[in-house]
Amino acid sequence: MLKLYHHPFSTTSRFVRLMLAEHDAKVELIVEKSWERRPEFLELNPAGSVPVLVENDGPPIVGAGPIMEYVDETRGYALGDRRLMPNHPEARAEMRRLVDWFLHKTHDEAVHYFQHEKIMKLELPRELGGGSPDNQVLRVARVNIKHHLHYVGWLAGSRNWLSGEQLTFADLAAAAELSVVDYVGDVPWDEDLNAKYWYARIKSRPTFRTLLADRLPGLPAAPIYTDLDF
């Protein structure tokens, strides 16, 4: 049995939920408010961050990258042709580069700002930085997200999926990042049709449904969020 300590609006947690769904892996989801720094959770992960995966009573598998490799190592083979990890070391390297790009660069330069200003600040207590969004930060984020969307569009336009001919973890990482910005309606999809059509394909997968059901008290999803024909 798998248990995932996560947060519904943590992009790396969403990445893990998507990959578990693609592997048909049943998982018990436990919402962890990492800013509360629960001692029992810090024992699982001294960094205090989600996602953390626990299989049966095994040791914690900590962080999106290690979880991706673990899920592939323990379940990838069973997917056969649909394995999310390419076979060749060079193709794996390109896929891992893109996963890092989306989870770190796209996240830090664009997604993080929307996530923090529009979503987390609603949930965080005031003494930890909760409050209303800073519009100046959001203006920067709206410029930056365009560059990252165009990079997705460029990849989607030159390959079938982002990392090559097949769906891989890289597509899930990019989709997980963008999905949080899509919840607040801030992905400028019409700026890049290649990116939009790629996202429409991945959003239509049954495995994506779990994300589309997430709701944040006090912040309804943008109408586009669940629309498969956006």
Next chain:
Amino acid sequence: MLKLYHHPFSTTSRFVRLMLAEHDAKVELIVEKSWERRPEFLELNPAGSVPVLVENDGPPIVGAGPIMEYVDETRGYALGDRRLMPNHPEARAEMRRLVDWFLHKTHDEAVHYFQHEKIMKLELPRELGGGSPDNQVLRVARVNIKHHLHYVGWLAGSRNWLSGEQLTFADLAAAAELSVVDYVGDVPWDEDLNAKYWYARIKSRPTFRTLLADRLPGLPAAPIYTDLDF
């Protein structure tokens, strides 16, 4: 033939140099001043960062994490008992967690400050932030490095190497990070003897010699840097 685009004082580049040495892999080193944003280099890695590894005329292998997996996938088996990647998925996950911890958390919270203030500011042109070190930043860094050193000491005290009984990539990642701070003499080794003895063991390995030969024009290494009995 392997080519590595690196910088001598980039911690992730040092991590890659150590792992290549442990695999007896011959490599041509090319110093890349990533802040110059050379168009030919940006074609290899649109993120503009080192390290980037190229094997023969193959595609670029970008970033420390993807390079670690690539080197293990293409050369790990040949190391036999000395393989730097554990065999079991759970042990691999723990090792990858530690690699992420050192390259991201230890780096961002402590090493980065020393590296930027004391080393990179000497090399960067003034319009890109070059100049003299900010002592207030260094004061924060000196507090933070102690916490990270104690974590290394705690791991080294409870296991033979940082991630378990055998030397793994996690030891190389931690050593690469600390080695840059050691160059400027700012690792408070006497604060944690377990960490110190662990570092003395790894520093004495023949594969470490390449790092000990690095010199920065205008900033001599601290006397401790090359001393194996520090």
